[in-house]
Amino acid sequence: MTLNALEITEITEFGKPLAGQVAIVTGGSRGIGAAIAKELARNGAIVAINFVSGFEKAESVVKEIEAQGGTSFAFQSDVSKSEDVQNFIQAVKDRFGKIDILVNNAGITRDRTFRKLSTEDWNEVIDVNLNSVYHTTSAVIDHMLEQKYGRIINISSIIGQAGGFGQTNYSTSKAGMLGFTKSLALETARSGITVNAICPGFIETEMVGAMPENVLESIVSKVPMKRLGTTKEVAEAVLFLAQAEYITGQAINVNGGLYM
Ligand code: NAD
Numbered sequence: 001m002t003l004n005a006l007e008i009t010e011i012t013e014f015g016k017p018l019a020g021q022v023a024i025v026t027g028g029s030r031g032i033g034a035a036i037a038k039e040l041a042r043n044g045a046i047v048a049i050n051f052v053s054g055f056e057k058a059e060s061v062v063k064e065i066e067a068q069g070g071t072s073f074a075f076q077s078d079v080s081k082s083e084d085v086q087n088f089i090q091a092v093k094d095r096f097g098k099i100d101i102l103v104n105n106a107g108i109t110r111d112r113t114f115r116k117l118s119t120e121d122w123n124e125v126i127d128v129n130l131n132s133v134y135h136t137t138s139a140v141i142d143h144m145l146e147q148k149y150g151r152i153i154n155i156s157s158i159i160g161q162a163g164g165f166g167q168t169n170y171s172t173s174k175a176g177m178l179g180f181t182k183s184l185a186l187e188t189a190r191s192g193i194t195v196n197a198i199c200p201g202f203i204e205t206e207m208v209g210a211m212p213e214n215v216l217e218s219i220v221s222k223v224p225m226k227r228l229g230t231t232k233e234v235a236e237a238v239l240f241l242a243q244a245e246y247i248t249g250q251a252i253n254v255n256g257g258l259y260m
Contacts, residue, residue, distance in 0.1 A: 016044025022096045027106030029058035031205040035231030041070035048092045050077040079106045079132035089139040105155040111166040129173035150193035185249030194248040201255025203229040224257030
């Protein structure tokens, strides 16, 4: 029996671990988020990403996924604004009918030592990194509870565990994500939903590339593996958690041994 192209495609998709699942990756237009979006798509998921500005970058991620036979779409939505997030989630539901995986990845830094930190620096980081997690999760949770299935994966940081000089705002936002992860995991564990976090160490991205070279060299020298992590290494941890059945309320460190 010879299979036609459509049947082969169906079998190929069927063989992928996330075939038939719909994922949302916030801040999926670049850096770690783009790597996560591509990794989930490569493994069969339909992937929706959002962007605030920089439509071209978001579009290029969508095109790359589509070129590999996947399905993706990008939507303009500021994760710090509840209404924007609700519109984004509704657009995903309207288009694909469901949401299985939510990756809260969007994040910013506004680093200053505490005495120089303005109220705006504080609020902006808490709004984008932490309040966003409330907005996205509250927009998907009823749906996940109804379908008795969900994977919520929060991209926290080593800075939320160990602290960071000049990063009280960022560290607070990332530590807050860890408390949120554990508490929501407790509340949803009986409903087929897992809630986990990933704490990347220092990963090769624009965020880390913006650090002064001497600071970066000093960080790398302290990493037991003596190198930065890659966005793909973080994406692979997300893929693992997206498939894990019996893991909830955990934080997985992807940090080359820098914090144990
Ligand atoms: P990045 O700056 O390259 O990407 C951040 C993404 O978030 C971008 O796509 C940006 O458009 C999006 N974003 C920012 N503000 C937004 C908003 N208001 N609404 C919607 N989207 C918004 O950063 P990255 O290095 O890829 O980091 C991704 C995540 O990983 C962040 O949460 C960051 O805190 C975390 N993290 C990064 C590192 C690292 O070493 N790069 C380490 C630990 C944790």
